[in-house]
Amino acid sequence: MEDELLKIKEDIIQGLGRFSAFAGFNKITGQIYGLLYLNREPLALGQIAEQLDVSKGNVSLNVRIMERWGLIRRFNKRGDRRDYYEAETDFWKVIRGILTERDKKEVEYTMDSVTDSLAAIGKLDAAAQTDEAVFYKERLEHMQEFGDTIAEMSRAFLALDNFRVSSLSRLGLGRV
Amino acid sequence: MEDELLKIKEDIIQGLGRFSAFAGFNKITGQIYGLLYLNREPLALGQIAEQLDVSKGNVSLNVRIMERWGLIRRFNKRGDRRDYYEAETDFWKVIRGILTERDKKEVEYTMDSVTDSLAAIGKLDAAAQTDEAVFYKERLEHMQEFGDTIAEMSRAFLALDNFRVSSLSRLGLGRV
DNA sequence: TTATACGTTTAAAACTTTTTAAACGACAGG
DNA sequence: CCTGTCGTTTAAAAAGTTTTAAACGTATAA
Numbered sequence: 001m002e003d004e005l006l007k008i009k010e011d012i013i014q015g016l017g018r019f020s021a022f023a024g025f026n027k028i029t030g031q032i033y034g035l036l037y038l039n040r041e042p043l044a045l046g047q048i049a050e051q052l053d054v055s056k057g058n059v060s061l062n063v064r065i066m067e068r069w070g071l072i073r074r075f076n077k078r079g080d081r082r083d084y085y086e087a088e089t090d091f092w093k094v095i096r097g098i099l100t101e102r103d104k105k106e107v108e109y110t111m112d113s114v115t116d117s118l119a120a121i122g123k124l125d126a127a128a129q130t131d132e133a134v135f136y137k138e139r140l141e142h143m144q145e146f147g148d149t150i151a152e153m154s155r156a157f158l159a160l161d162n163f164r165v166s167s168l169s170r171l172g173l174g175r176v
Numbered sequence: 177m178e179d180e181l182l183k184i185k186e187d188i189i190q191g192l193g194r195f196s197a198f199a200g201f202n203k204i205t206g207q208i209y210g211l212l213y214l215n216r217e218p219l220a221l222g223q224i225a226e227q228l229d230v231s232k233g234n235v236s237l238n239v240r241i242m243e244r245w246g247l248i249r250r251f252n253k254r255g256d257r258r259d260y261y262e263a264e265t266d267f268w269k270v271i272r273g274i275l276t277e278r279d280k281k282e283v284e285y286t287m288d289s290v291t292d293s294l295a296a297i298g299k300l301d302a303a304a305q306t307d308e309a310v311f312y313k314e315r316l317e318h319m320q321e322f323g324d325t326i327a328e329m330s331r332a333f334l335a336l337d338n339f340r341v342s343s344l345s346r347l348g349l350g351r352v
Numbered sequence: 353t354t355a356t357a358c359g360t361t362t363a364a365a366a367c368t369t370t371t372t373a374a375a376c377g378a379c380a381g382g
Numbered sequence: 383c384c385t386g387t388c389g390t391t392t393a394a395a396a397a398g399t400t401t402t403a404a405a406c407g408t409a410t411a412a
Contacts, residue, residue: 015289
């Protein structure tokens with residue numbers, strides 16, 4: 001392979017590794033993605049480990065999560081018992097997977113604690129409805145409203161398919 | 177203070193601590209925010225440390241970043257040399273701060289590496305324009321397009337102010 | 353001047369996450 | 383049956399991060 005291309009591949013792999021760590025995954029996740037994304041042929045687990053110069057165990061751990069989140073796809077070839085992986089190139093699908101599999105749960109979990117707290121305040125008897133309690137209620141309701149709006153926007157975002165996204169940007173969402 | 181309220185405060189502090197760690201900050205950041213958010217009065221650095229039962233140094237480190245990202249505001253009272261902090265309660269401001277101060281840079285950094293790689297491919301001489309090179313070009317351009325769309329959507333999002341957000345959701349963005 | 357109350361810095365300790373190497377079980381081909 | 387090749391699991395090592403305690407500098411007040 002052309003030397004220059006090899007350098008490019010390496011740059012992208014490292015760049016995505018860095019980004020991946022920033023985005024809350026680990027570095028290897030991004031590197032695996034980068035490697036597969038710039039490979040016309042799918043790669044087997046062992047090949048990934050070899051090319052990235054990390055242990056098979058590490059790759060094994062990472063591909064499992066990546067598959068669950070829809071970052072890559074696993075498949076088999078007949079007469080070959082290795083597991084092959086290829087990158088999901090539909091980025092909207094990828095984002096959708098992460099938002100619904102990972103982020104959604106965590107946000108809901110947090111908002112549930114707000115809801116619970118508000119319910120607890122509501123159940124206080126009249127004597128306990130102090131200024132402090134009212135203040136808490138206001139603040140938590142404000143937080144809940146925000147959470148609801150975010151949830152609603154996420155739903156809207158997730159409902160967009162690729163075609164709609166591109167038409168949306170062509171319409172100039174910036175001037176809504 | 178009412179015992180029940182104390183428990184609520186603690187729950188919210190822990191909940192936001194957890195969320196904060198998930199969102200790429202550290203746990204203390206979320207806890208500080210939660211404490212200040214449920215405090216009518218601003219608190220001094222030492223008081224925060226005491227109430228959260230962590231060292232002053234830890235709080236000092238965290239409030240600096242939080243202030244930069246617009247999560248909290250610092251101010252002084254005359255005749256009192258302590259630094260007081262209060263939570264920024266405008267969540268859109270907070271999100272805007274984080275997206276522009278933290279996330280924007282990291283995304284741009286990543287996309288720059290894609291742009292650089294594409295430029296490098298463009299500069300290859302005719303002999304080096306192999307199938308492989310063409311494949312790289314396609315994939316990287318695809319990635320760049322996606323990045324551009326995300327950047328555009330972010331800009332649109334950041335341009336929304338609170339009023340516009342609420343009217344947007346009332347209009348039912350979900351059916352765009 | 354000395355003592356005290358601040359916030360910051362620092363180097364080390366504690367903790368968490370990531371990574372590895374090696375052991376393992378399954379399975380295919382001889 | 384062996385033997386070698388897979389992917390997974392595991393326990394330990396390595397690396398990274400968070401947290402602390404203590405030292406420090408500055409300012410204020412006695």
